Amino acid sequence: MGTTADLSQGYRVIRATGELDILTTPLLSGKLADALRGTHIPRLVVDLTDVAFMDCSALGPLCTARARCLDRAGWLRLVHSGRAIGLLLHIVDLTGAFPRYATVDAARQGVVSAGPR
Template identity: 45%
Template sequence: MTGRYLHARTLLVRQPVPPALSVLSCFRATEALRKATATPVAEEMGHMGPHPDLFDKLRVVTADGELDLTTVRAFARDLEDARHGSGPVFLIVDLRAVTFMDGSALGPLCAAREDCCDRLGWVRVVHDRPSTALLFRAAGLLERFPRYASPQDAWQDVPADRAMAQRPA
């Protein structure tokens, strides 16, 4: 299968965090992201928590297309770029637009998680395809990467199974 990976978009958003993790940061995004998606992503995130006056870096990496052996280097580079700098990094990886993913993408995700955890941050993965969930299950990574239904759920740490259980019938 020939891989087709559309370059990920990274967004740094000022979002509320618990006081222990608060650090001043500036809003930064690529020019294309500012023009195309900065406002919709920020609006989708909405109000993010109980501390609206405290902010830190939230980075959202959105991948499109196929993640396989031929495209994983670009994906890994995007994840590394999102983690530049020092201090805690809160990284949401949005895979909802990924049409195919094989195990080669798990290495960069695990490396990103390890780096973020070492820096007192986290990585959370948003996806909605059964094949992606199956890949995480087969690799034994469901506990490290629970499924989140949206970036907002990921920020608020509401995994998809818990969000479904909380919805009224």
């Protein structure tokens, strides 16, 4: 899992790969906390394009980070293309909190995608 900063554009990108489950979620949580640290108005893009599997354990850190962003007048946006992540968000009624963005650039611009669900 990597983090890249594009502070010239005013946002940071966290790229996750592989599986997000109870074993790997602490790494995601740490990356989100690092990205929020020292950021006046946090704008985070979490790119899940290369995530093959995600269970509900990843939702807690994502919701916490999103709340922290919103509390500081920022945002957190999810990029994903797989049906499974969209379905998980739909089942737990989080599609309103985490609408789907097709690409990092679309997320940066705030262009929501109807994509798979």
